[in-house]
Amino acid sequence: MYGLVNQALQGLISEQYGDEKWNIVKKKAGIEIDYFVSNEPYEDSITFDLVATASEVLNVPSSQILHSFGGYWILRTAREKYGDLMKAGGSNFLEFMMNLPNFHSRIMLIYPKLSPPEFMMDKKSESELIVHYYSSRDGLSDFVIGLFEGIAEMFETQIIIKLLSTEKTDNWHDTFSINILNH
Ligand code: HEM
Missing domain, CATH: 3.90.1520.10 (H-NOX domain)
Structure with a gap:
C-alpha cells in the first residue's frame, strides 16, 4: 500500500500512545525504514505487520486497531490532506x-x-x-x-x-x- 497508509498508522499510534511506542512497534516489526514516503508503494505485508505488532506491543486487539484506523483515515488523513476530494x-x-x-x-x-x-x-x-x-x-x-x-x-x-x-x-x-x- 502507498506510504500514505503507513504514515497514517504512524500518526494514529504516535498520537494515541506516544512516539516512543511507535518506534518500539516499528523496530519490533523489523521495519528498517526511517520515514514512509506518501506517494511510494510499499509491500502490503509492512502495513499488516505493523498492525499485528502494534496489537502485541499495545495490548490491544488488531480488530480494534483497524477499527480506530478507519476513523482516523477519514477524519484526519482524508479530511486534512484531501479536503476538496472529500467535499466533492x-x-x-x-x-x-x-x-x-x-x-x-x-x-x-x-x-x-x-x-x-x-x-x-x-x-x-x-x-x-x-x-x-x-x-x-x-x-x-x-x-x-x-x-x-x-x-x-x-x-x-x-x-x-x-x-x-x-x-x-x-x-x-x-x-x-x-x-x-x-x-
Ligand atoms: C481522499 C481520500 C482518500 C485517499 C487519498 C485514499 C487513498 C487510499 C490508498 C492510498 C489506499 C491504499 C491502497 C493501495 O495503496 O493500493 C486506500 C485503501 C483503501 N481505501 Fe481509500 N482513500 C481515500 C478515501 C477513502 C474512503 C472515503 C473510503 C471509504 C470507505 C476508503 C476506503 C478504502 C479501503 C477499504 C482501503 C483498503 C484497500 C482494500 O480494501 O483492499 N478510502 N485508499
Missing part, C-alpha cells in the same frame, strides 16, 4: 456513500499504482443501505466499519452498521447493512 464526495452521509463506488477512481489519478477497494451500494430506502465491499486483501472488515463510522461522524449522522456476511473466493467480499438514524 457528497454533502450528506447517504450521498457520500452512493458516490463511494467511484471515489478511488479519482484517487488513482494521484496514486496510479493503487489497488483500490470496490464498493457496490444497494439503497433500500432513504434510511437503509446494503453495502458490498470487495478487496484483493484479506481481513480489513473492521477497518471498513471504522471508515463508515468516520464518514457518519463527518456528517454528524448516527448509523447502525451490521456485518451480514463475509465470503472469500478470489476476492474478499463483505456485506454490510447500514441504518441511518438521522439525516
Whole structure:
C-alpha cells in the first residue's frame, strides 16, 4: 500500500500512545525504514505487520486497531490532506456513500499504482443501505466499519452498521447493512 497508509498508522499510534511506542512497534516489526514516503508503494505485508505488532506491543486487539484506523483515515488523513476530494464526495452521509463506488477512481489519478477497494451500494430506502465491499486483501472488515463510522461522524449522522456476511473466493467480499438514524 502507498506510504500514505503507513504514515497514517504512524500518526494514529504516535498520537494515541506516544512516539516512543511507535518506534518500539516499528523496530519490533523489523521495519528498517526511517520515514514512509506518501506517494511510494510499499509491500502490503509492512502495513499488516505493523498492525499485528502494534496489537502485541499495545495490548490491544488488531480488530480494534483497524477499527480506530478507519476513523482516523477519514477524519484526519482524508479530511486534512484531501479536503476538496472529500467535499466533492457528497454533502450528506447517504450521498457520500452512493458516490463511494467511484471515489478511488479519482484517487488513482494521484496514486496510479493503487489497488483500490470496490464498493457496490444497494439503497433500500432513504434510511437503509446494503453495502458490498470487495478487496484483493484479506481481513480489513473492521477497518471498513471504522471508515463508515468516520464518514457518519463527518456528517454528524448516527448509523447502525451490521456485518451480514463475509465470503472469500478470489476476492474478499463483505456485506454490510447500514441504518441511518438521522439525516
Ligand atoms: C481522499 C481520500 C482518500 C485517499 C487519498 C485514499 C487513498 C487510499 C490508498 C492510498 C489506499 C491504499 C491502497 C493501495 O495503496 O493500493 C486506500 C485503501 C483503501 N481505501 Fe481509500 N482513500 C481515500 C478515501 C477513502 C474512503 C472515503 C473510503 C471509504 C470507505 C476508503 C476506503 C478504502 C479501503 C477499504 C482501503 C483498503 C484497500 C482494500 O480494501 O483492499 N478510502 N485508499
